[in-house]
Amino acid sequence: MKVSDDSTFNFFRTTAIFILSFESCLNLIAAPPQIEGDSLIRFSIKAPHAKSIKLDGGFDNIKCININTNCIENLDSLSGDLGGDYQIEALVKRPDLYLYRYIIDGVPTLDPENCYTLRDVRTLYNVVYVPGVDSEYYKVGGTVGHGAISYPWYYSDTMKADRRISIYTPPGYESNSDRRYPVLYLLHGMGGDETAWPDLGRVPQILDNMISEGKVEPMIVVMPNGNIARQAAPGVSPLGYEVPDFYLPHTMDGVFESSFPEIVNYVDSHYRTLAEKRSRAIAGLSMGGFHSMTISATYPDKFDYIGLFSAATDASSFNKETLPEIYKNRRNKVRNLYNNGIKLYWIGIGKEDFLYDMNVQLRKDLAEDGLEYTYYESDGGHEWGNWRRYLVRFLPLLFR
């Protein structure tokens, strides 16, 4: 343990040793994951009696070395009781933030040496960062200006309650008290909440870095909670430490979309926005892409920039008898949106995404109707790695 040059406060040191000694007794390999190059991650875990360790995180070419015997072991049938210090090498496809956890003898286990986690719906994973192309934007910049992320609550007349919302204001927002800014509304997917884009999506870091490089206009980013049945994310709502639900009522029944102006009104009346169509964008991932498509088409005078990231785009799988009015005649409404004038309709989808075919159909409809759009096709599927990359490609196109 590093002892600082000025920590002459012996009583603090005593407490620290007391607090940390329990950890030391465990004699852990003191190492969070190490990165080699832009594709190899070396994990370390001490599991003295484990018969089986799974590395849960979708990695390729996993190899396990028993540090005590220096032998390669099979993660499904470990020798166990031979010290139990393992190094597990795994390959990744590209620089990114990766989520992982272990399953040790059937028990999901977070890495005891890595105190950084992210929650994806109801499951916690450890985070490991591989620097490189794109992912450089996900890191906190050392010398760049920093915007602020804040979590106010707005009153929702629809819900008759306060609802929590995440708002990024760009560097200089507090100091330049006369300047007004354009606004991107950024929507999460099913199972997500107002913390998804700031945390998993690395919005503050991506915006700080890209604004600092002059690649992106300084803007406000508004990330509401798209689950109209919830006031706030799990753990920070009045429901307390509930078990998060992937499915919630009223996520795709049109209520969120039809009530969206109350969010825009709140933002325009509480922040120094450019409250006009050409200074507003809306984008979302998966369910949030569907929300963005519906909201932009329902309110054609509100947004000049629309982004659909791995979006659900087809309401035909709904029960047609109960299909909410707001979801009917989508094709006509989108034509109307274009006729009203927009600057960007951006579609991003992964080749392996289960919503790929739906996006093929949307593009076919747009082409038949003579409506231009920008298309970005990536590898991979329905995953945060893609949504961060889409955001990095979408942002520079806004408000220019």
Place this chain on the structure above:
Amino acid sequence: MKVSDDSTFNFFRTTAIFILSFESCLNLIAAPPQIEGDSLIRFSIKAPHAKSIKLDGGFDNIKCININTNCIENLDSLSGDLGGDYQIEALVKRPDLYLYRYIIDGVPTLDPENCYTLRDVRTLYNVVYVPGVDSEYYKVGGTVGHGAISYPWYYSDTMKADRRISIYTPPGYESNSDRRYPVLYLLHGMGGDETAWPDLGRVPQILDNMISEGKVEPMIVVMPNGNIARQAAPGVSPLGYEVPDFYLPHTMDGVFESSFPEIVNYVDSHYRTLAEKRSRAIAGLSMGGFHSMTISATYPDKFDYIGLFSAATDASSFNKETLPEIYKNRRNKVRNLYNNGIKLYWIGIGKEDFLYDMNVQLRKDLAEDGLEYTYYESDGGHEWGNWRRYLVRFLPLLFR
């Protein structure tokens, strides 16, 4: 799994089942900790092959029941391989937020059924909430007004860099654009950072609830990072996913305290504060208590309310030859602070705190010098349970 009334999007359901099926295969007991009354917590863990489970969290009267055999088992020598479903009962002293984790066969393991954690320095723990006296204030209120927590960065001339700071603004701050508010500066202890009071300290919840009940004046709460060698908390600083250090340079060499006016200036120039002594308070825990004592005594024209929570209070354990000027003649400086006029000097300490004797000495000095203070002695030691309780007792005394 609960399926909502409107989730007719089969493609989402398919993905969800795919995502969640891995969890289901593990056949976990689907239960986060359950609370009975205000003192019994019932933990559930499935560890199919475990020979030993420790419940790390300082609980009393721990009892383990093997659900499969309905027998009481010894956590140090479990039968193992008999299903491995355990219920562990434990008693707590009072309603509070409790931190816990398991150690299963030597591996620190977070509860797979509880996605809520808090980081204390470098260790993650699960959180379990026991409602009742005091702890009712730690819960997100359902009908109360909600303030906002935000994380801007201010420029530190001392450090020549941006530094992250946590700021709570009370309910109505955004709407009442003419109103100015008093400010509490709230400082963390060694090993902490700007996230300690908002997260472990439950500041947004305590303030929302107590302001809503009219027990506390609406105020701004400013929680800076007291580690002058760091720009921000672990994980959100340019250092990335570092292993957090308990010891850091420049935590107690006087630099933080002497540079404190730059924080006050930032807050007064960027927030609608009442920028005057009678509308400013400063309090801190442990090292932050020492900081608060030093800052208030160094700048006797700045703060009318001072709070020392389990504070380090004696600089005599420093090497006297290198004792920074700002720490010298503390007793004279505190006398001068009182002479200049203050409204509250509040001292809270636990009977079992390792800093108890130091606080006895401080109170003796104050009494000898004829200086009045408010004293609150609790049970327990150097722990967040006490610091939350002290805050609940300190806040109603401010700005009245």
